[in-house]
Amino acid sequence: MSDLFVRKATGMVRSWSVFDAFIYAFFSINLVTLGFYSFSQMYYFGGGMIPALIISAAFIIFEVVVYASLIAVMPRSGGDYVWQTRVFGGGIGFILSITGWWFTLWLWTPIYGDMLRQIVLTPLLGAFGFQEAAVWIAGQGTPLFVSSLLTLLFVALVIFLGMKSYARVQKYSFYAGMLGLLIVLVLLFTGSPEKFKAGLDANSASYFGTSGSLYEPTAQAGVDAFASTPMTGGTFGLIMVTLPYLVFFNLWPNWGATLYGEVRGATDYKRNFSGMAWALGVTTLLAIIFFLGVNRTIGWDFYVQANGAWWNYAWGYVTEAPPLPVWPNPAMLAVFLTDNRLIQIIVLLLMSTWWFGWAGTLFLSSTRVIFAAAFDRLLPEKAAELNDRGTPVNAMLYMILPAIVVAAMYAYNLAGFRSITLAATQGIAIMYFGTAIAAIILPYKKKELFEASPIAKMKVAGIPLITVAGLIFGGFLLFLLVEWFFDPWLNTGGVPPGLYGISIANTNSIIFLGSCYAIAAAIYYGFKSKRKSEGIDMDKVTAEIPVE
Amino acid sequence: MTTTIFFATDIHGSDICWSKFLNAGKFYGADQLILGGDMTGKAVVPFIHQGGSNYRVTLLEQIFEITTEDELMEMKKKVRSRGYYPYLTNPDEIQELEKSPEKVNAIFEQEVLKVVQQWMELAEKKLAGTGMKIYCCPGNDDMDEVDDVIRESRVVELAEGNVTMLASGHEMIASGWSNRTPWNTHREEDENQLAARYEAMISQLKNPQASIFNIHVPPYKSGLDEAPELDKDLRPVLAGNSMIPVGSTALRSAIEKTQPLLSLHGHIHEGRGSTRIGKTLVINPGSMYEQGTLLGAIIKLGKNKVENYVLTTG
Numbered sequence: 001m002s003d004l005f006v007r008k009a010t011g012m013v014r015s016w017s018v019f020d021a022f023i024y025a026f027f028s029i030n031l032v033t034l035g036f037y038s039f040s041q042m043y044y045f046g047g048g049m050i051p052a053l054i055i056s057a058a059f060i061i062f063e064v065v066v067y068a069s070l071i072a073v074m075p076r077s078g079g080d081y082v083w084q085t086r087v088f089g090g091g092i093g094f095i096l097s098i099t100g101w102w103f104t105l106w107l108w109t110p111i112y113g114d115m116l117r118q119i120v121l122t123p124l125l126g127a128f129g130f131q132e133a134a135v136w137i138a139g140q141g142t143p144l145f146v147s148s149l150l151t152l153l154f155v156a157l158v159i160f161l162g163m164k165s166y167a168r169v170q171k172y173s174f175y176a177g178m179l180g181l182l183i184v185l186v187l188l189f190t191g192s193p194e195k196f197k198a199g200l201d202a203n204s205a206s207y208f209g210t211s212g213s214l215y216e217p218t219a220q221a222g223v224d225a226f227a228s229t230p231m232t233g234g235t236f237g238l239i240m241v242t243l244p245y246l247v248f249f250n251l252w253p254n255w256g257a258t259l260y261g262e263v264r265g266a267t268d269y270k271r272n273f274s275g276m277a278w279a280l281g282v283t284t285l286l287a288i289i290f291f292l293g294v295n296r297t298i299g300w301d302f303y304v305q306a307n308g309a310w311w312n313y314a315w316g317y318v319t320e321a322p323p324l325p326v327w328p329n330p331a332m333l334a335v336f337l338t339d340n341r342l343i344q345i346i347v348l349l350l351m352s353t354w355w356f357g358w359a360g361t362l363f364l365s366s367t368r369v370i371f372a373a374a375f376d377r378l379l380p381e382k383a384a385e386l387n388d389r390g391t392p393v394n395a396m397l398y399m400i401l402p403a404i405v406v407a408a409m410y411a412y413n414l415a416g417f418r419s420i421t422l423a424a425t426q427g428i429a430i431m432y433f434g435t436a437i438a439a440i441i442l443p444y445k446k447k448e449l450f451e452a453s454p455i456a457k458m459k460v461a462g463i464p465l466i467t468v469a470g471l472i473f474g475g476f477l478l479f480l481l482v483e484w485f486f487d488p489w490l491n492t493g494g495v496p497p498g499l500y501g502i503s504i505a506n507t508n509s510i511i512f513l514g515s516c517y518a519i520a521a522a523i524y525y526g527f528k529s530k531r532k533s534e535g536i537d538m539d540k541v542t543a544e545i546p547v548e
Numbered sequence: 549m550t551t552t553i554f555f556a557t558d559i560h561g562s563d564i565c566w567s568k569f570l571n572a573g574k575f576y577g578a579d580q581l582i583l584g585g586d587m588t589g590k591a592v593v594p595f596i597h598q599g600g601s602n603y604r605v606t607l608l609e610q611i612f613e614i615t616t617e618d619e620l621m622e623m624k625k626k627v628r629s630r631g632y633y634p635y636l637t638n639p640d641e642i643q644e645l646e647k648s649p650e651k652v653n654a655i656f657e658q659e660v661l662k663v664v665q666q667w668m669e670l671a672e673k674k675l676a677g678t679g680m681k682i683y684c685c686p687g688n689d690d691m692d693e694v695d696d697v698i699r700e701s702r703v704v705e706l707a708e709g710n711v712t713m714l715a716s717g718h719e720m721i722a723s724g725w726s727n728r729t730p731w732n733t734h735r736e737e738d739e740n741q742l743a744a745r746y747e748a749m750i751s752q753l754k755n756p757q758a759s760i761f762n763i764h765v766p767p768y769k770s771g772l773d774e775a776p777e778l779d780k781d782l783r784p785v786l787a788g789n790s791m792i793p794v795g796s797t798a799l800r801s802a803i804e805k806t807q808p809l810l811s812l813h814g815h816i817h818e819g820r821g822s823t824r825i826g827k828t829l830v831i832n833p834g835s836m837y838e839q840g841t842l843l844g845a846i847i848k849l850g851k852n853k854v855e856n857y858v859l860t861t862g
Contacts, residue, residue: 003606005645005652008731009560009590009689011775011817013782020787074839086841086861164777167789267609275787375821377858386771386823390793449839452629454608535848536858545568545575545842545862 015268021275022282023174028255028361029283031290032177032354033115036330038248039287041421043225043308045499047239048232049246050288056243056250057284059476061277063432065469066439067254068273073442073453073466075268080435081369087438087445090528090542094378095520100431101369102399103516105362107424109403110410112359113148118327120352121147123335126207126326127345135208138326140314141412148407151359152400158360159367160391166360173357180350181286184334187347188293191337196297199336200324203344207332208325215302217323222305225312231291231300244483244500248425251432253280255361269454290330298333306333315418363399370395377536378527416508419501423509426484426502427516429477436474439466550855551716554578556844557764557814558687558835561589561631561660566667568842568862573680576846576860580715581680582707584814585687585724585764586835587667588660588694589631592652595623597638607632630838633659657691664694668701675703681715683707687724687764687815688735707762709745711752718809718849719759721749726765726815727796730782743798750806757827758852759808766813767800769793771823772832775816803828810847810854820859829854836861 006012029035039049070083080100084093117137125134137143158166191199197215204210229242253276294303309322331351335344371392374384387393409417443450443464450456450464458465487498490505502509528538554572559565566587573581595603595614603614605623607630614620627634635655637645645652671682685707686694698706705712707722714720723745725735737745746763753759766773773795776784784790794816803811803825811825813832820834820843833845842862848855 003594003596003611005592005594005655007590007653007656008733010586010726010729010731010733010815012590012731013776013778013784016784016787020785020789024787024789074836162791164790164792167786170789171786371821375859381822381824384771384821384823390769390771392771448629449841452626452838452840454610456608457610531858534856536846536856538858540576541846541858541860541862543862545571547564547567547571 015271018271018274018278020171021272022278023171025253025255025276025279026283027170027174027354027358028252029250029279030354030358031249031283031286032181032331032351033119033358034249034252035283035287035290036119037111037115038245040307040327040330041311042242042245043222043227043229043304043311045229045234045238045242045245047234047237047242048230049242050232050291051234051239052242052246053250053284053287055239056246057280059243059472060247060250060253060280062469062473062476063251064253064273064276064280065465066436066473068269068276069455069458069466069469070435070439070442071272072269072455073450079365079368080431081372084434084438085542087442088434090538091521091524092434094373094524095517096431096434097369098373098520098523099516100428101365103402103519104424104427105366105399106403106406107410107420107427107512108362109151110144110148110407111421111424112362113151113407113411114144116151116154116355116359117143117147118329119331119355122326123207123329123332123348124345124352126332127341127348129206131207131209135325140316145408145411148411149404151362152403152407154356154359155362156396156400159363159396160389162390163364169360170357173353176350176353177357180331180347180353183347184331184351185289185293187334187337188290188297191297191334193297193299195337196299196333199339200333202339203336204324210323210325214323218309218328219302219305221309221312221322222302222307225305225308225317227305227308229304231295240479241483241488241499244480245422247429247480248422250280250283251425251429253277255365269458293334294330297337298330303328303330303333316413363396366399367392367395370398376538376541377531378524378538415511416506417512419497419506420509420512422484422500422502423512426481426509427513429480433474433477433481436470436477439470440474441467442470443467550851551580551714551718551849552576552578553580553582553714553716553847553849554844554860555582555584555762555812555831555847556833556842557584557812558586558817558837559583559631559842560586560689560835560837561628561633561663562837562840563625563628563663564840565631565837565842566670569844570671570674570682572842572844572862573675573678575862578846579680581682582720582762582812583682583684584762584812585685586689586814587664587684587686588690589633589663590689591632592635592655592659593627593632594642595620595634595636596642597636603636605634629840633663635659657693660691661693661697664697668697668704671701671703681705683712683714683720683722683762685722685724685762685764686735688726688729688733690724691734709749711749714760716849717851719753719755720762721746721753721759722762723749724764727794727798729794730778739796739798742796743801746798746802750802753806756806756808759806760849761799761803761806761808761811761828763796763799763811763813765799765815766795766819766832767803767811767825767830768795768797769800770795770825770830770832772813772819772821772830773816774819800825803830809849809852812845822857822859829857831857831859833859 081097306328487503489498774791776788777790811830817835847857
């Protein structure tokens with residue numbers, strides 16, 4: 001029996017495909033870029049990687065509930081900035097979101113650049129026989145800066161072409177990337193440790209000009225770097241300690257989460273939830289399968305030791321390059337299991353699409369938040385200006401110019417910038433914490449808004465689901481923040497930089513983060529004061545008009 | 549002469565948004581109120597009688613069992629707050645309505661016009677004698693009969709198709725007609741017809757460069773007209789990640805050629821923002837009507853320039 005009659009009216013769209021939503025969330029928690037990269041850096045932990053993946057996913061599912069709920073209550077509103085502003089008022093939302101979605105993204109630029117060279121450039125240059133170029137681009141300083149500039153060029157091209165074109169690139173990248181990953185997994189599960197050892201020596205010589213056996217010296221370099229992370233096991237406490245590093249990989253199923261068109265009901269909430277939750281679940285499962293494949297052929301211990309050997313050098317703890325003079329990209333190690341160069345190149349190209357289908361959205365949220373702030377007159381009008389082609393040139397410059405400076409500081413390790421990689425996650429997590437608090441109090445502070453939403457009847461023991469999910473997700477974020485700021489390694493007498501490199505003992509990290517918040521606060525209060533002098537009360541323009 | 553205008557649009561039948569709009573002049577210190585198109589709601593929610601004082605209502609796919617008069621009133625308010633129209637009915641009538649789209653259309657017309665009439669009465673009650681002017685121009689989702697109801701009002705002035713002299717002395721042209729949409733709505737036509745419609749009004753302007761355009765549809769490729777690309781089944785492709793410009797090319801040409809002081813738009817709810825086309829300030833405040841939030845814009849106008857503006861979230 002009909003429970004709603006709808007007439008023909010603008011915007012009455014049907015629900016999108018959950019599978020499409022899954023693809024975009026799946027690319028946000030990107031196994032091959034964020035995953036392979038962060039797993040490799042986590043070589044010195046005591047908690048098992050597989051239980052850590054499962055436990056982190058169990059917490060992050062509540063993030064999915066929080067964001068799917070907020071989208072259902074306030075759709076088409078532009079995300080964290082608007083949600084926080086609506087619930088808290090102007091200042092907090094602006095400062096947290098501008099820092100999280102704008103300033104912090106500057107720091108992501110060299111990280112994306114590092115992944116570009118390690119995942120795409122180095123293996124492909126090696127595969128095509130450019131040995132010296134392959135080793136050079138994997139090196140420290142200028143090569144990383146060059147790779148960061150290439151990243152910015154790609155991101156600028158994506159913004160120039162627009163999301164209409166890039167969304168299609170992403171979809172094709174999904175299929176190509178999945179095919180590549182499937183081949184990598186097949187290679188890992190059908191190969192043998194002996195074949196891997198032989199392939200490593202032969203192909204490394206061919207790709208990078210190394211000589212002799214690499215396996216034992218690499219393993220020894222890893223042992224010297226205290227590489228020890230197990231695949232399984234570890235106490236609950238040790239597993240929990242790995243999570244603040246692991247979330248660099250999987251805290252992002254909500255990235256770019258949005259909802260267009262009229263919200264017809266709870267089904268829309270479920271579709272949004274499903275897209276993100278499936279992405280989290282499938283990525284977690286794929287990561288576990290990948291670890292099992294690595295263990296079978298490459299050998300877990302060697303995998304962790306090779307990573308330890310590389311990062312011990314890349315982070316500057318030793319000056320001598322490891323026997324394998326590039327990042328031990330697991331996809332590259334897997335293609336070493338075949339001698340066929342053409343297959344190697346095809347697989348490496350397919351695996352490259354994980355980067356190209358993902359990196360283009362680096363500044364997507366930043367552009368949105370810059371526009372939203374400019375429309376609120378908290379940035380100059382020109383910040384949201386479009387050129388004749390519809391490209392947001394000024395917003396791009398607001399992102400790209402500081403990102404070049406930050407990339408240079410990171411590449412050349414000025415002011416110890418390379419140690420603050422996780423601050424890129426920390427800045428966004430602090431903003432998420434603000435959103436989690438907004439979610440917790442939303443049903444009480446914005447009662448009418450909540451009661452008229454599709455999630456009004458979703459309750460757990462009489463408490464709104466959004467509040468319960470917000471408490472769990474917020475609690476998890478609070479745990480991460482405490483671990484990051486008060487690094488447990490330092491608390492037990494260890495020396496900096498500690499497990500995560502961004503504790504209060506790392507003045508570089510604190511200065512970076514503190515500067516970001518100070519700049520955000522200065523912009524907010526500066527523009528607020530300017531508008532007041534022009535006769536615009538910024539508090540009033542975001543205040544609710546009385547109904548009666 | 550300096551004037552402060554408050555502009556909002558696309559309130560789609562929301563009682564809360566209309567009440568807020570009427571109060572916005574006093575709240576923001578504006579002296580003229582302009583409402584863009586799409587005043588009317590998109591859905592009728594049946595309250596299905598279950599015997600006695602019991603009703604079953606499904607709102608946003610959540611079922612509510614109503615058992616008392618107070619609950620009934622509360623539910624009606626909740627439905628109206630989203631811009632939907634509550635309709636008391638019974639299971640037999642529902643079955644009949646399912647077979648007869650014409651009867652459903654008749655209910656829509658009846659409910660839409662009833663609410664617009666109530667809104668005009670509320671406007672009169674709140675603003676008569678205050679000197680506050682309201683200029684209103686229905687949009688492509690609003691049926692023609694809405695205009696007749698507005699024409700009867702003494703407080704609200706219908707601006708469709710006219711050059712209206714605002715109290716501040718600025719001339720304003722207005723139209724709720726849009727370029728073609730996938731929904732075949734009440735007021736839409738081809739771009740060449742829109743061009744002729746605009747030209748008919750622009751040619752009457754005495755001082756085009758100091759005028760205001762109040763046109764429901766935004767100009768093409770202004771950044772204020774970005775909507776999700778849809779497939780033939782009206783499903784957003786690529787999970788809504790592919791955004792395309794859907795504004796009017798005829799309007800863009802008209803703005804580029806005429807260069808009015810200010811151009812006000814709506815239609816694309818997620819297109820909130822402001823931009824410049826040449827010297828013209830172009831604004832789409834967007835819409836969050838279903839959340840009872842009135843998005844708007846305050847614009848301070850001098851005789852020949854925009855002195856200041858800000859988008860509001862009320």
